[in-house]
Amino acid sequence: xxxxxxxxxxxxxxxxxxxxxxxxxxxxxxxxxxxxxxxxxxxxxxxxxxxxxxxxxxxxxxxxxxxxxxxxxxxxxxxxxxxxxxxxxxxxxxxxxxxxxxxxxxxxxxxxxxxxxxxxxxxxxxxxxxxxxxxxxxxxxxxxxxxxxxxxxxxxxxxxxxxxxxxxxxxxxxxxxxxxxxxxxxxxxxxxxxxxxxxxxxxxxxxxxxxxxxxxxxxxxxxxxxxxxxxxxxxxxxxxxxxxxxxxxxxxxxxxxxxxxxxxxxxxxxxxxxxxxxxxxxxxxxxxxxxxxxxxxxxxxxxxxxxxxxxxxxxxxxxxxxxxxxxxxxxxxxxxxxxxxxxxxxxxxxxxxxxxxxxxx
Numbered sequence: 001x002x003x004x005x006x007x008x009x010x011x012x013x014x015x016x017x018x019x020x021x022x023x024x025x026x027x028x029x030x031x032x033x034x035x036x037x038x039x040x041x042x043x044x045x046x047x048x049x050x051x052x053x054x055x056x057x058x059x060x061x062x063x064x065x066x067x068x069x070x071x072x073x074x075x076x077x078x079x080x081x082x083x084x085x086x087x088x089x090x091x092x093x094x095x096x097x098x099x100x101x102x103x104x105x106x107x108x109x110x111x112x113x114x115x116x117x118x119x120x121x122x123x124x125x126x127x128x129x130x131x132x133x134x135x136x137x138x139x140x141x142x143x144x145x146x147x148x149x150x151x152x153x154x155x156x157x158x159x160x161x162x163x164x165x166x167x168x169x170x171x172x173x174x175x176x177x178x179x180x181x182x183x184x185x186x187x188x189x190x191x192x193x194x195x196x197x198x199x200x201x202x203x204x205x206x207x208x209x210x211x212x213x214x215x216x217x218x219x220x221x222x223x224x225x226x227x228x229x230x231x232x233x234x235x236x237x238x239x240x241x242x243x244x245x246x247x248x249x250x251x252x253x254x255x256x257x258x259x260x261x262x263x264x265x266x267x268x269x270x271x272x273x274x275x276x277x278x279x280x281x282x283x284x285x286x287x288x289x290x291x292x293x294x295x296x297x298x299x300x301x302x303x304x305x306x307x308x309x310x311x312x313x314x315x316x317x318x319x320x321x322x323x324x325x326x327x328x329x330x331x332x333x334x335x336x337x338x339x340x341x342x343x344x345x346x347x348x349x350x351x352x353x354x355x356x357x358x359x360x361x
Contacts, residue, residue: 096308135287145280202248219273
């Protein structure tokens, strides 16, 4: 059996050995910041790996997992890189998190200037940092959040109009102009469980067992894995109880074959449009997952930090479990902090096989 190497979420090897840590210090690798710290015996200080101070002699350097470890060993924080203060990545994540909270609690979508001011950044810099951190522009994030509010309101309001205003739209016209993008169907059809929506699907076989592929007019909306083809069809029916499920024709079977080829060789990529539906938070998580390259892994904790919500580790795990686009949204690349393989919607055995396959591709 091929072993799966633990890697840094950016795709670099994890800094798990002293030679690897020292190499990171030599090149002042910012990706190692927060992963470990190093101290210098002759100066009595400890630093981030990216510290710009003059490089110490290797024999005088020790490595520490945390600031607390370095201080217990008798070292004090460097005044240049300030390792005991939030780093640039953490500071940006917190700034973006403040902006996200403002979007989520405001009645009206805040202007870009207001969001930048709340984050303490310039308008241009904030837009760039927000997109880098979340994978979405502030406008797209606000739209995704409002989409979730619309879904919630449609499920409990007496009328579509009540739901539209309850979700914060000032006019029904503004909402209907974007309804298909927000819901993937008309609001009336959404309330009716997909009534009237046409979803094509087909079930095939791959090395991981049975596979169901379903698509709307917008793109592939489900890739499900399992052992029982009938059970996969029932899962699709449960998700869209009143949609018109249409068995795929020969053209659609070619699409299924393309998806199967992608499952067998994920490194090749999937050049197909996706119909990704989820809450604003789920979409942030799923976008972060799609940025993990084949052959690399990340952790729930690091994904939470990556999207600017470092305390939402459990919510990240739930978002991974809610993913209905197996492999296309690669939740199998998220592992526990110790490298162990935790739960996977389609079974840990399949998760292990996918990671092993990607490690040697």
